[in-house]
Each structure stands twice: as C-alpha cells, then as structure tokens.
Amino acid sequence: MHRILVTAALLFGVSVASFGQSAKEFLKKGETHYVAKQYAQALEVYQQGLKKHPKDARLNFRTGLTYLSLPGRSESLRYLQAAYTTNPSVDENIYYYLGLSYQSNKQFQKALEFFNEHKKRHASAKDDVDKRISQVLFADSAMRAPSGAVVENVGKAINSSFHEYSPLVSSDGNTMIFTSNRPNDGVPSGKLYEDIYISKRANNQWSKPQKISPNINIKFNDAAASLSRDGKTLIIYYEYGGGDIYISQLKGNEWSKPIPLNQNVNSPASWETSAFVTADGQKLYFTSNRAGGMGSLDIYVSEMEITGDWGKAKNLGPTINTGGREDSPAVDADGKTLFFSSDGHRGMGGMDIFRSEYKDGKWQKPVNLGYPINSVEDDSFFGLTGDRRQAFFSSMREEGNSEIYTLTFNEPYMVVAEAQIPPPDELPAKNTGSRTVRQPTSEGPQPVEKPARTSNKPASANNYGRPGPVPSGPTLSRKLLFFATNRDVLDKEGARKLDDIVAYLKANKDVSSLIEGHTDNQGNAVLNNALSIRRANSVARYLTDKGVDPRRLSVRGYGARRPLVSNDDEMDGRQLNRRIEISLIKVVSPRGTVAE
Known part of the structure; x- marks a missing residue:
C-alpha cells in the first residue's frame, strides 16, 4: 500500500515441501522472500519451518522479525520471546526488536528495559533508541490521561479483513467516501490494488460500499484524498504516472474523469500522496517528497491565483515538517486549524495525529491529539463532520490492518481537548493501560471487553468524555x-x-x-x-x-x-x-x- 500503510502480498503459491528439510533450508528460503520485501511469503516459509522445528531459535526470531514488518506487529512477541528464551544471543539486535514488540503490545515497562539494554550494547544506535524510549514514555503517559472523546470502530458494514482508510465524510455525516484494497475482479495474482468506495448512512446504518465510479477507479492504485464541503469536488491520488494528485467533479449523478493538477503541485520528479482544499477553495495543502524538503514527506501549501490555477507551492516549514513523514493534511472550516499525521513529532509510535493552530501569521507548535485517538500503531486521515460533533480517521490498531474509526465529542467546536498528559519522565512501577471501545452496544447482557494486555484493571467509564460547561442562568x-x-x-x-x-x-x-x-x-x-x-x-x-x-x-x-x-x-x-x-x-x- 502506498504512503503510510504497508502492503503485504497475498499468501499465494508458497508451497514448502517440509518433509526432510532442515531449519537452515527454511531460513535460506524465507530470507530470499524477506530481502525482496515479500513479507507474507517469508512468514509462510518460516511458519512451515516452525512446524518441523518449533524450538529453533533462529526460525522463531525470523518469524517474529517478519511480523514486525507486517500489519499486526503485536503477533511478533511470542516468537521473539521464544527465540530469546532459547538463545539470548540469537541476533545482536534481539533486545531492540523485543523492545519494538513490547511497545506494540503496550507493555511499556518491558519495552523500556529492552531498549535501554540495546542502547548499552550498541552506543551507535543511541539516537534511534532514544526516539523509541521517548515514544514509550509518551504512550504510557497518554494512556493514563485519555482525552475527552469516544472512539468506535465504524463496523463491518465499512471495514473488511483488508485495508480501509482515508474516510471522507460529507458535512451532514451521511455519505462516506473511502479507500480499500479489498479484492476486485481481474486482479493479478499476488497484487491487490486500492480503489475508492462510497457508502450512504440511513438510520445510523452504513450501506454496503460500492465502487464510486468507473471514471475514477482505474487498474492501478487510486485513493480518496479530500472532499469539498458541498460534496461535489473529489481530490484523488493516482499511482499512475509516479504518484500525482487529480481532481474529479460530480456532475449530476456521475463523477467526471479525473484530471491532474498543474506542475506547481505535481512535480515531475517527485511523489505527491495526499491533498486538501480549504472550505473557501483558495488554498491547497498537499504532501510531497520533492527535493528541498525537510524529511521523507513534507506538507506544502499552494494558493489559488487570479488565473484560476494553483500557484507556486510553499513548504510549511520546520514547525510542521520534520525529518520524518508528515501526511494526510486536513484544515477545519475556519481555515485556522490544521490536522495531519506524523512520525517525526513526539508520539505514541508509528504515525500519530496532530493539530496546529494558525495564529499571528504562522502555524503554532503541533499538539498530539492523545489517547484514545492515537495508538502505538499508525493513525491518520483525520476529518471532522460539518457539525463538529464527530470525526473520522483510520488506524492500524486492532485488527492487523487499517480500519476506519469514528470519534464522538461532548461539545461542538471542542475539536479535541488538549490531553493533560503528565510529564513522561519515567514509567510507574506498574503499567496501567486502557483501551478503545470497539462497536459499542449496551443495555443488555454484554460480554465484558478485555482491557489492554498490560493491565488487569477494567477501563473506567470516566475515561470516556468530559462534561461540557453548563450555561449559567435559570x-x-x-x-x-x-x-x-x-x-x-x-x-x-x-x-x-x-x-x-x-x-x-x-x-x-x-x-x-x-x-x-x-x-x-x-x-x-x-x-x-x-x-x-x-x-x-x-x-x-x-x-x-x-x-x-x-x-x-x-x-x-x-x-x-x-x-x-x-x-x-x-x-x-x-x-x-x-x-x-x-x-x-x-x-x-x-x-x-x-x-x-
């Protein structure tokens, strides 16, 4: 998958004749797939090897390492633990990878121990390990001070066992356009292309998603980027041509064939991944890896000129952009609040969602939206509905693939209260933990949902929402x-x-x-x-x-x-x-x- 999401090829055609094969042979064949970034095929080979050699430290290590390269990284832990228990010297970086795995499983105390041990053994890795330690401390602090919003998975009507992301919801909250790599007819073996889908909501239920239009969905990857407030202008990412931004108009009941934006936006030698047009139609915020940027992906802005076309793009600068990735920009209707995802600003792990306010002629220091909006996995593509009581975003958190979630706020215009996160100087003696509500129902016999793996305490109802102010008067x-x-x-x-x-x-x-x-x-x-x-x-x-x-x-x-x-x-x-x-x-x- 392009941009944030990691695409794993389907598990097609991996046939391993395990009888009589040594662990070394499985390792060699799996390594061939792993080096080629064919992680799903590599995993299949390693798991076949473990059926024959379940206690082999190297096979367990390589299986755990491969899981860390796939969605659903938390599955890596049992294999890395088995490898470490059998042979603590199985790999010189075993402490680092165990730290990553414990971080994915929200076992922050253990993650901190293994990251510190790796730093002792590998002084040259200090900068990277310190960044991971910072994430662990921040994540633990954020989860002990959840923000005032209810997070819910939108459910199986929208989400599938494949990737769904980039939800674009109409101002009335009843139309959703999103991107998915679910299987399509005629797809070549081992490749799933992304397409754009649309769903309508009635009586609080989403309809079965349909492909948005044959004019828009093409053979290669295409993804929804942003939707105008009137629902008639769709900004699209097309992989065709190297990765550019296109625009389509709704004319009657049909979307027009997309046309590319000009070269001020689509630079010939670079990759443009997402874009957002402000409510007044005068500014386009987009992401690009063009030369002269500050990281692997930066946010730029282009203003509409009197000619009716987009002007020269400007980098938003070091307050917003970092040496990492900034992606999926979206600007609130007032034009003064920017939401975006980043792995360069301090977060919980992976991509976190941030906001920045435009004051005194410049963007202010970004604020992490905190937990439960952000997680230790990738969180991105945040967008508010017209009444500002709901927001939609995508996350890798629970299912091992990207899914779409919704937020419900207590107050309109509250966006997200700045999380009152304690200073993340150290971890408590015992990890606490909390968890996101998935598809809530209630008022009936319900199975008690499991808390996070790092806690034996059920989540408190007080974690969900803070009361808004009561109007003063009789x-x-x-x-x-x-x-x-x-x-x-x-x-x-x-x-x-x-x-x-x-x-x-x-x-x-x-x-x-x-x-x-x-x-x-x-x-x-x-x-x-x-x-x-x-x-x-x-x-x-x-x-x-x-x-x-x-x-x-x-x-x-x-x-x-x-x-x-x-x-x-x-x-x-x-x-x-x-x-x-x-x-x-x-x-x-x-x-x-x-x-x-």
Missing part, C-alpha cells in the same frame, strides 16, 4: 425523550418534541440548551456511557440540522449513573431511565444580567 423548562434498548435513533414522537424546542430556541436567542444522555443499568458500564453520549449527540445533531447554532448546545453523557427511577423492572423502571433530558436555560452574563 432553567426555564426540562423535557424528556425516551429510547428503546440499545437505540440512539430518535422516533417520530421525539422528533416532534424537538421541533417544538427548535421553534422556541429560534424565537429566544438568549436561551441555550443542556442535553443530557442516560441509559438503564443493563450491560457494560463503559458501553452504556458511550451509548448515552451518542443519544445526546443525536439530539444535538437534530437541533443543529434544523438551524440551531451549535454553540448554544452543551452535551453530557452519564450512562447509568443518574437513574430517574429504580432499574428493578422494565415498565416503570429501566424504560424511563433510557432517556434524554433537555434543559432550556436563560443565559446570564458574568455580571448577572441576561445576555443580549
């Missing part, structure tokens, strides 16, 4: 809406009540609303908390879609912590606790007068 009225079990979709009665609230808020500009989500006590507490936030956000989204300024809305989710009545029975108990409470509050200024 509460004028409070209305209740009720939901069916496991549901966060409004019914007709709920929508009718909200229409009354919309009319009132439009007529009374000095009134704001506090929206509080609640669940019954059935199921997992963490998942109930996530469900309560989704319920509250479904109400907030309805109000903003009807024209209410999102800055007049505050959202909180309490899970089952504040029952209205006892949960002992369904009809007069749990049914009443599955609710939204909407308070209408007259806003009062700090001096005590009603706001104008």
Whole structure:
C-alpha cells in the first residue's frame, strides 16, 4: 500500500515441501522472500519451518522479525520471546526488536528495559533508541490521561479483513467516501490494488460500499484524498504516472474523469500522496517528497491565483515538517486549524495525529491529539463532520490492518481537548493501560471487553468524555425523550418534541440548551456511557440540522449513573431511565444580567 500503510502480498503459491528439510533450508528460503520485501511469503516459509522445528531459535526470531514488518506487529512477541528464551544471543539486535514488540503490545515497562539494554550494547544506535524510549514514555503517559472523546470502530458494514482508510465524510455525516484494497475482479495474482468506495448512512446504518465510479477507479492504485464541503469536488491520488494528485467533479449523478493538477503541485520528479482544499477553495495543502524538503514527506501549501490555477507551492516549514513523514493534511472550516499525521513529532509510535493552530501569521507548535485517538500503531486521515460533533480517521490498531474509526465529542467546536498528559519522565512501577471501545452496544447482557494486555484493571467509564460547561442562568423548562434498548435513533414522537424546542430556541436567542444522555443499568458500564453520549449527540445533531447554532448546545453523557427511577423492572423502571433530558436555560452574563 502506498504512503503510510504497508502492503503485504497475498499468501499465494508458497508451497514448502517440509518433509526432510532442515531449519537452515527454511531460513535460506524465507530470507530470499524477506530481502525482496515479500513479507507474507517469508512468514509462510518460516511458519512451515516452525512446524518441523518449533524450538529453533533462529526460525522463531525470523518469524517474529517478519511480523514486525507486517500489519499486526503485536503477533511478533511470542516468537521473539521464544527465540530469546532459547538463545539470548540469537541476533545482536534481539533486545531492540523485543523492545519494538513490547511497545506494540503496550507493555511499556518491558519495552523500556529492552531498549535501554540495546542502547548499552550498541552506543551507535543511541539516537534511534532514544526516539523509541521517548515514544514509550509518551504512550504510557497518554494512556493514563485519555482525552475527552469516544472512539468506535465504524463496523463491518465499512471495514473488511483488508485495508480501509482515508474516510471522507460529507458535512451532514451521511455519505462516506473511502479507500480499500479489498479484492476486485481481474486482479493479478499476488497484487491487490486500492480503489475508492462510497457508502450512504440511513438510520445510523452504513450501506454496503460500492465502487464510486468507473471514471475514477482505474487498474492501478487510486485513493480518496479530500472532499469539498458541498460534496461535489473529489481530490484523488493516482499511482499512475509516479504518484500525482487529480481532481474529479460530480456532475449530476456521475463523477467526471479525473484530471491532474498543474506542475506547481505535481512535480515531475517527485511523489505527491495526499491533498486538501480549504472550505473557501483558495488554498491547497498537499504532501510531497520533492527535493528541498525537510524529511521523507513534507506538507506544502499552494494558493489559488487570479488565473484560476494553483500557484507556486510553499513548504510549511520546520514547525510542521520534520525529518520524518508528515501526511494526510486536513484544515477545519475556519481555515485556522490544521490536522495531519506524523512520525517525526513526539508520539505514541508509528504515525500519530496532530493539530496546529494558525495564529499571528504562522502555524503554532503541533499538539498530539492523545489517547484514545492515537495508538502505538499508525493513525491518520483525520476529518471532522460539518457539525463538529464527530470525526473520522483510520488506524492500524486492532485488527492487523487499517480500519476506519469514528470519534464522538461532548461539545461542538471542542475539536479535541488538549490531553493533560503528565510529564513522561519515567514509567510507574506498574503499567496501567486502557483501551478503545470497539462497536459499542449496551443495555443488555454484554460480554465484558478485555482491557489492554498490560493491565488487569477494567477501563473506567470516566475515561470516556468530559462534561461540557453548563450555561449559567435559570432553567426555564426540562423535557424528556425516551429510547428503546440499545437505540440512539430518535422516533417520530421525539422528533416532534424537538421541533417544538427548535421553534422556541429560534424565537429566544438568549436561551441555550443542556442535553443530557442516560441509559438503564443493563450491560457494560463503559458501553452504556458511550451509548448515552451518542443519544445526546443525536439530539444535538437534530437541533443543529434544523438551524440551531451549535454553540448554544452543551452535551453530557452519564450512562447509568443518574437513574430517574429504580432499574428493578422494565415498565416503570429501566424504560424511563433510557432517556434524554433537555434543559432550556436563560443565559446570564458574568455580571448577572441576561445576555443580549
């Protein structure tokens, strides 16, 4: 896969006649594939060898090393541990690779021990090892101070057992365009090309993805880069021609055949991987490895000229770009907040997502979005929906391949509260750990999800979301809406009540609303908390879609912590606790007068 993601060829045609073969023969054949970067084939050979020689330290080491070169790096640990236990001198870099594997498995104390041991033995590796140690310390600190957002896998309707990434979601949140290398008809053996897909959402369910258009999807790799706010202009990466940026327009119900951007963007001797056009259409942010950059991939900006074409590109400079990779830029609607991914700024490991604010004529020092948005694997392609209550991004974290995730925020315009991460000077005596919620459901018997492997403690519900500020002033009225079990979709009665609230808020500009989500006590507490936030956000989204300024809305989710009545029975108990409470509050200024 181009850019961030690592492509592994399919496991085709690796036939190993294991009978009678020595470990050395398996090692030799596997090494041939490994050197050619045919990691999947190498892994197949090494695993065949381990069936015959399960205790061979070299085969275990090479298997673990190969896993580190593939998605799903956490699988490397048991093989590297077996190699080290059998023969600690199996390879001079065994301590470094074990450090990487422990880092992937979030076992930060062990990772730190092995990285430090490698640095003692190999002074020349100090810079690289120090960077890894910095990641380990930062990751541990970040996971002990999670940010106020709920992270959910968008589910199997979108994600497959192959790579999905670069989600582009329309401003209303109901259309997703994304990239996947899932199998296609006529694909040559051993090669999966990326194509662009589209899915629609109705009743909170995504439809089966379809290829976006035969005008756009070609034989080679093509990937979605950005979508205009009106959903009619699509920026595309085409591998054909060396890797360039193209543009397609939606005309009626059909996408036009993409055309390349000019040579100020697509430099003939370089590789352009992703691009984003600002809401006003006046600036194009894109990534390139052209000569004169600061790292292997930098972010550039080009401004629209009076001729209607893109002008000379400018490097964003050392505040944003590093000696590593910066990719997948996206700019918020205000034009003053840049989101991007990087492995050069301090992060948890792999590519992390950062944001930078434009102030006083320059981009400020990037801020890591923290955990659970970032992980120890690659995280990238961050984009907000129009109401700024949700965001979508892609990550390698859980499944061994890239998948698409969504974030839900408590407050509009809150983007992501800067994580209050303790100084990462040292690790605690015992690692804590936390984990991301995957496809939450609740209010029913649910299997308790496993916490991170580094902890025996279940994740706390308090990790998911911080309450937004309550408008100051007298509460004028409070209305209740009720939901069916496991549901966060409004019914007709709920929508009718909200229409009354919309009319009132439009007529009374000095009134704001506090929206509080609640669940019954059935199921997992963490998942109930996530469900309560989704319920509250479904109400907030309805109000903003009807024209209410999102800055007049505050959202909180309490899970089952504040029952209205006892949960002992369904009809007069749990049914009443599955609710939204909407308070209408007259806003009062700090001096005590009603706001104008």
